[in-house]
Amino acid sequence: MNLALPESEVNALCTAAGISVSAIEPLPSGGTHLVCTTGEGADEIRLRLADHLIEGAVTRYRFYRPPDK
Incomplete structure (x- = not known):
């Protein structure tokens, strides 16, 4: 799903709710x-963050690789 929130906030919300993340990446348009x-x-996330869901198609990075931590 696509959310109009920064990655760090989405990660924090998932962690607080005990929701396991398979993949997460920023969108070029925010x-x-x-x-x-x-x-x-x-x-659960769709219900909690319904007001932040981005409807329709969005552009994603073609070959996104998360930075090394």
Whole structure:
């Protein structure tokens, strides 16, 4: 799903809610692309962050690689 929130905030919300993240990446236009590891986790985030969901297609980075930590 695509959310109109910064990646750090999405990560913090998922951690606080105990929702496991499969993939997360910033969007070029702002916001975050999030993939949860379970459907239940995704449903929970959709409910909690309904006001921040980006509807429709968004542009993503072609070959995004998260930075080394």
